[in-house]
Every structure is written in C-alpha cells, then in structure tokens.
Amino acid sequence: MGIISFNEIASSENAARKYFLGFCWKNHQRYCPRCRERKLYKVLDGKRRCARCHYTFHDFSQRFIRGCGFTFQQWLWFLKLFELNVHNQQIANQLKVSYATVLKAKDVLRRAILAQAPDAAEYYELGGWPGPGRPRPEDQPVDSPVFGIMEFNGFILCDVLPHLDPESLFHFRLNFRLAMTCLGQVVYTAPYQQYFMLVCCGPSFAPIQHLTHKDGRLPADSHEFWGNAKQHLQRMRGVVPAHFPLYLKEWELRHNYRDQSLVPILASALCGFVPQPPAAGEYPNPDRH
Template identity: 40%
Template structure:
C-alpha cells in the first residue's frame, strides 16, 4: 500500500500522527534511553520517562530531530527530495531559509547513508566526521571546504543491485600508482576520476583529488570498461552526476550513496523508505 504523504502533510496534526506512528509503532511513546513505555505527558508533544526521567519527544535521538523542521515540513521536504528537487526549491516551497533546507536535505542523505550496507562503518570513521557527522550532532561543513582525506569507492554490481563500497584503505594515490605502473585505465568526469575493473569492482571512483586529476595517464586505446555501457549503475550515475554541476569532493560521498539507494529502489515508491530512514535513531558512535 502506498503511503499518501501528501494527504498526511495537509495539516500539522495529521503529519505529527504519521511521524509518531513511524517512531512509535506500538502506538505509544517509548523512552529512547531505557525503552520504558510508562511516561507522563508534558506540553507540546513532549513526554517524560517514568523510569529514568528522560524528557523526550517523538523525534528525540532520530535523524529528523537534527533539524528544526516541523513534522509537516519534513513530509513536504521528503516529497520534494523524492522528486529530486534542489535545496533552493525546497526552501521556497517550505518558506524556510536556504541553509535550513540545505541542512535538512543533508540529513536525509545521511539517513540514506546510515541505512546502506556499509553506512555505519562510514559514519563511525573519518569520513563520517568529514561529512559533518559526530554522534548526536550534525555540523555542516561548507560544501567547497577541502577534505583531509579524499575517499575512494568501489562499485560492484550483482544482478539488479549495486553496492557502492567505501574503501577506507584505498587512496587516490593508489589509483594513480595502478595507472602509472600497472596500466589501469582511468577516465575523468569533471572532478570525478574513475577506473577500469579492479579486482571484484566494476570501477573505482573518487572525486576531488588534485594529484589524480593532474597526473594520470591515458592508457593508449583503452578506456574503463564501464564507459561504453549504456545500462547498469554507471550509465545511470554518470547522467545524474553530470547534472549535479560542480559536485564537490565533500558532497560526492553523499550523492554517490543517494544514487546507490535510488538505483536499487528504482521502480518502488521511495517515500516510505525515506520516512523510515529519517525516523531511525541516529547511531550511537561511541
């Protein structure tokens, strides 16, 4: 059954009910600290745990709690996100500042990443901190600020599914080394550099490495095997990455994981999944 988010987004009360149902599927508040169900109601949707005294609301400790949007604004934003609207369009539609819409869209992307196969490993590591994520908080970093370490991803396709694996032990310098010494073909798409097949991966891909984009050598007559393909993930991702004009190194991992998600869910209604990801607890990184 499809989730009629537009209908729930019509009023504040129905949007809040939908979000509460997502967060508390048993139908009543559950303490996020001790899992107790005995609570006292306070004002404005907040409750206090009768066991540990923690005061919380439906979004406490969850991705959706990282930005100050109302439940109704979140539902509208998810619809716009699913329709691939920009943060500018979201800001205009929700009558909020651009920075608020941008932060909210970033939270949706982080929630998608957290729900992916290697999402927790990414968030727990250096890359998670580079993405502005540190446990229960989000500190957005300007999109054009350089990364301390430029990450490399391996793209693996199995049937209809794609896996975009973060490779923490691989660096752009390694890709350059394979290119110069082992003739691994590389190609460029703006600031993005991608390779021919490497071990089990169809391609290695990275974005924003200055050493790599300056120095790699075109291997005569050879291009990465993903290049001529008209179908599969790279053809899909390539077309969309070209449209994200000037994708920066810092935003690239979030875009790439978003594309992995959209590709694997193509043909399904992604709104219920986005809502579930957004209402999931932010992982405890300690």
C-alpha cells in the same frame, strides 16, 4: 505513493506527524534513545523519562527528522519534491523557506540515507560526520573514502573500502594498469575484484587530472547507475569531497528503488536515530597516506 494517497497524509500537521511516528517504534515499543532501557515514566507534554539514565525525551528525540526546523508537513512535501528531483530553488519557493534551509534539509536527509547503509560505521570511522546533534570530527579527511561499486541481482552496492586511498589507486594504475578516468575531482576506475568500478573524490587526484589522465571509455561508462550519477555530477559542477559519499548513497538508493515511491523509504530513514560517532580520540589521523 501516488499524489492522492500522499495528499491524505499531508492534509494536516497531525496526519503528517502520525505518518512519521509510524516509522519510529517497532510494535509501539518505546525505549530510551540513550541507553535502550524500556522502563520509562510518562512526564509532561507527551515526553518520557528513562528509569535508568533519567534522560527525558519525546518520540522524535535524537532522530534525523529533528535536524532541521521543518514541520512534519513541510518534511513530507520536502520528501515528495526530493523524490521528483525538483530544483533547490523551486523547493524553497514551494515550501516558502530559504535556499539555505533546503540545502540543510538535503544534507540531513542524505546523512539519514547513509546511516542506513551496512557500511555506515566504517564511514564514520574514516571521519564522516553522522549528523545533527553529534560532534563534528575535528579534522575532515582531504579526500573522500574509496568506494567499490558492485551490482548484485540488479541492486547497486557502494562499499566503503577503508584499506584503500588515492595512493593505492595510483599504485594499481602504475603497477597493474588499472585504467582510470576522472570527472572533475571524481576519479573512477576499470573493474577491480568483484567491483565494476572503484571511485573516490578529492584533490589528491590533481596530478592525473593534468597529466595523462583519461584512459578512454571504461565499462562503468555504459552502466545505467554510473551514467545517471555522471549526469548529476555534471549538473552540480563539482562536489566537495566530504559530501561525495552522501551523493553516492543517494544515487544508490535512487537506482535500487527506481520503480518504487521513495517517500516511505526516505521517511523511514529520517525517523532513524542519528548514530553516535566513534568515541572521542578514535577518529583516525586524517592524513591517511
């Protein structure tokens, strides 16, 4: 989407709202976000009430786009600036919002991107927080999940591998000489099975960061996807392990849609419902070792 057509949808709050609404209901078929019932009653202010569970909602209820106090116009401009990789402080200046608001909006957007991934449910089961309006897991795992990264027809796929953890990576290195290297708390490996690298982020890798930690140049280092990701990592000067999967999914999306406008893709993600976390008590013990 070029700046001219963008200008049309961003020209008024109403036009921006209509643009986002276009991503909300397939074929304009509304249903209850709680129980998916289609029989609804119209109530005041454009809201609807579910005939089955009596939940009252509007078109954007329970969606990521409600996770931050932006107007629809602000969200649109935010997506454009995000697409252009504008620095956080610049975004704050342009939108006349605080730096903290920009960070919050980015977190909401990244969680919306992650929610679209086929392996999102596995990520939530490992203790990842789905997003605004959902309870936060009581204990965050110390390390990020392990991801396997593969390329398929030019597309990058970052798969959560729930059966692996940092200890398994140490084991592969020790017993199968799987080469690995690190960038701060982020550790990545030589190819493994169908993946051209495994990657994980967390303090459990501290021992290899101080010992014989670098196994030289790995195949991933010459891959465009990982080359760009490393540049991001270096610019960020460190990443919180719990946030690492969010960045990974953002880089995956940027790589896979590098020739397209990201605004409609991001808008569609933002208009998705925030998934429910696994039912209470189903969060696994964060100490997965």
